[in-house]
Amino acid sequence: MKRIGFLSFGHWTPHPQSATQSASDVLLQSIDLAVAAEELGADGAYFRVHHFARQLASPFPLLAAVGARTDRIEIGTGVIDMRYENPLYMVEDAGAADLISGGRLQLGISRGSPEQVVEGYRHFGQDPAEGESDADMARRHTSRFLDALSGEGFAEPSPRPMFPNPPGLLRLEPHSEGLRDRIWWGAGTRATAEWAAGQGMNLMSSTLLTEDTGVPFHQLQAEQIQVFRDAWAAAGHTREPRTSVSRSVFPLRTAQDHAYFGLERRSADQVGIIDGVRATFGKTYAAEPDELARQLAADEAVAAADTLLLTVPNQLGVDYCAHVIEGVLEVAAELGWR
Template sequence: MGLTEDVKHLGFLSFGHWTPHPQSATRSAADALLQSIDLAVAAEELGADGAYFRVHHFARQLASPFPLLAAVGARTSSIEIGTAVIDMRYENPLSMAEDAGAADLIAGGRLQLGISRGSPEQVIDGFRHFGHEPRPGESDADMARRHTARFLELLDGEGFAEPNPRPMFPNPPGLLRVEPHSDGLRQRIWWGAGSRATAEWTAAQGMNLMSSTLLTEDTGVPFHQLQAEQIQRFRDAWAVAGHDGEPRVSVSRSIFPITDDRDRAYFGMEALSTDQVGVLEGVRARFGKTYAGEVDDVVTDLAGDEAVAAADTLLLTVPNQLGVEYNAHVIENVVRHVAPALGWR
């Protein structure tokens, strides 16, 4: 009998780091992309529910998500495919709606797109290099939310563009929308929220909540309790907004059950991990701990995590530079040993 009775979606989250260092199993951008596809295939075979990828521009990491998402969608059949997260400061909403629609259709409606204002950048105002400028009096965060509002409108699929009276190809009647359009994708958009106020804003917009191992505020309570409060505020705000359906909530955790000598060598010392408090972009922030140790110890520790208990989706952050085989081993340990003991399977 598990410690809880709370079935969860279990997925992995990869940042797709790559470096030419000889000790890295991921030495090029091609390695990062191809190994991401292979890990998604392996995760599906192991019974995991999701393959998620982080997007960072100007970095030796995964950057352009939609070719990767489409490729994963073509190689898999059931696993959810998502991002955690896309920085909306960099995105053209119309081209993004086209790319997302195409990738979702290739995947058969399995996309779960996490988007957000973005994180600290590799370069100064990198979004400007992509042709995006905040309007007068607008911050870069305001611009990200404006891009998001337009993106969500486009996903609704309503026509808005005046058709050419002499088009190259025949048009359907009425105003035209961007194509391809994928029905249902609008309900599978998540916002990466780093604070309680942003979680409430997310609910008001009718997006699912994606909360990571970093919160851009600190009230002095343990990370998991602050995150659980964020999740409750999100759900309360969703109810007030009167949206149809139940929203989804994901949290990310670094979880490494130690089952062999490799695990012990890589993560044995992480059994002593604790929350960290620091300053990020001038704001006091709280970071979550790593869960590492013998399987029974990890199970007991996770059973006390209030935010994991409150979420319906758990994303396992994976050390992708250790290679596909090892990361599949980590996912398998959680799916087959930790999850059943907690009542998640």
């Protein structure tokens, strides 16, 4: 069995052919799509986070709203750039969103993707320490975030508080029990997957990997997942970790499907350069349902992961994205995943 959810990049464009022409459109439609996905039987509603872009940015108001409008579906991010975050304020936001949803938050975090602006995190008041890279800073923020999520007290109470305090050191509130086990790290390499396992975080394998070993993308991802699981076992964690991969998957069932994605039948893995690093991008899957089932069954990373996130074309609107999710769920049932 696999959990299957959607991952929305939350694009909006003031163009007459876009269903999301404003930030308001994409926020409200993101909530509606999560409701529709839950009704279809999907398992997750995940959202990308990009700053300084016409995309979803501040995730916690959206996650809380989705949590209030749904009952069962997991809600999450893929991923929050920890270079930008105040880790303690983030603990409070995450705790509140998780409590509103009844403990359904699955929070994906990472060092982040290429930025829209130069060193955007500095505009948020986040500066690497002397001798520290921005990636080092992201991991430092992550460590502080994970420590504070534990619920252990660390702050000395005031001798003259406004309200009575419980005994001992104080923790951040609201605290949501169990959220620490539902943090995921977006890993772009096998080394970062191994590091995430050591930290006790679940693995969210990136939509691109900053490695190229000459093997197909899905095999490289499957290797990453195995490295993660081996490192998890070596670390001695007692719970079973979760792993996810993201895919663009489009069952071609209607004339509209063919018009939008028929040309993607010829899609193939791509290798390019991002931030001066060689990176591998996975292909798009677009085919009739029977052929699509055959292709997905041969994807080694999809087979290895317990969670599949479908990247949806949110600018085509809620109804069409729900149509895509429904089609993939039907293919998943044929494969025995549901």
